[in-house]
Amino acid sequence: MSTETLSANDVSANDYVVIGLATCFVKQDNKLYPLKIVEPIPSAALEAILKGIPTSYEMAVATTVGAVWANDTPQAPPEFPSDAQFCDEFLFRLQATARSYTSRPIATEHIAPGTLKRDFNFSTERKRMLNADRAVSTEDNVKQHAYTHQTL
Numbered sequence: 001m002s003t004e005t006l007s008a009n010d011v012s013a014n015d016y017v018v019i020g021l022a023t024c025f026v027k028q029d030n031k032l033y034p035l036k037i038v039e040p041i042p043s044a045a046l047e048a049i050l051k052g053i054p055t056s057y058e059m060a061v062a063t064t065v066g067a068v069w070a071n072d073t074p075q076a077p078p079e080f081p082s083d084a085q086f087c088d089e090f091l092f093r094l095q096a097t098a099r100s101y102t103s104r105p106i107a108t109e110h111i112a113p114g115t116l117k118r119d120f121n122f123s124t125e126r127k128r129m130l131n132a133d134r135a136v137s138t139e140d141n142v143k144q145h146a147y148t149h150q151t152l
Contacts, residue, residue, distance in 0.1 A: 013066025015098040016108045018046055020057040021080050024128040032127065038076050039087035040097035043107035050110055054123035062111035065098050079116050 020041040025032045041049070041060055049055045061077040068075050074086045074094075087093060101108050111117050 011065055011095050011098040011102070013064060013069075015065045016062065016101045016113060017065055017068065017094060017098050018060050018062050018101075018111060019068055019077055020060040021084060022056040022128065023058060023122075023124055024056060024130050025124075026130050034124075035130065036081055036084040037087050037130075038074070038080055038084045039090070040094045042097045043100040043104045046110060047107060049120055052121050054121050054125065056122075056124060056128045057120050058122050059116060059118045059120070060111065061116050062108075062113050064113070065094060069094060077116075 018041045020039055022037045022039060024035050024037045026035055027033075041057065046060070049057060059079070061079060063077060068077065069091065074090045076082075076084055076086070
């Protein structure tokens with residue numbers, strides 16, 4: 001990760017964020033390998049997860065930006081496993097997540113600051129692939145009737 005700094009004009013160290021621990025997968029040699037990923041959860045995603053939709057998040061911690069970004073380095077919450085990896089573009093996503101809670105303050109009431117929440121509908125049935133290649137082919141095209149683009 002390149003050295004990134006937290007812009008004082010963008011978000012403050014005291015801004016509320018929720019950090020989640022997700023189970024994602026990487027495909028190598030036609031085998032799937034699970035990875036624990038530390039990533040910010042935006043307010044809209046948190047509200048959907050709390051309604052019971054299946055999610056790759058095992059747990060989440062409500063905290064502050066300053067607690068997870070100190071000395072230009074990401075800091076995992078102490079409740080998370082030590083082998084967990086940070087998501088790509090962690091600082092960018094952390095700032096965007098902080099702004100999502102600033103613009104929707106009611107979302108900060110779902111998980112109290114300093115609280116660890118584990119009672120999500122955790123599922124890996126639909127696997128979150130980190131290195132998936134999307135190959136588009138002509139077979140993916142939707143067949144249309146001959147009159148679809150004609151004025152009748």
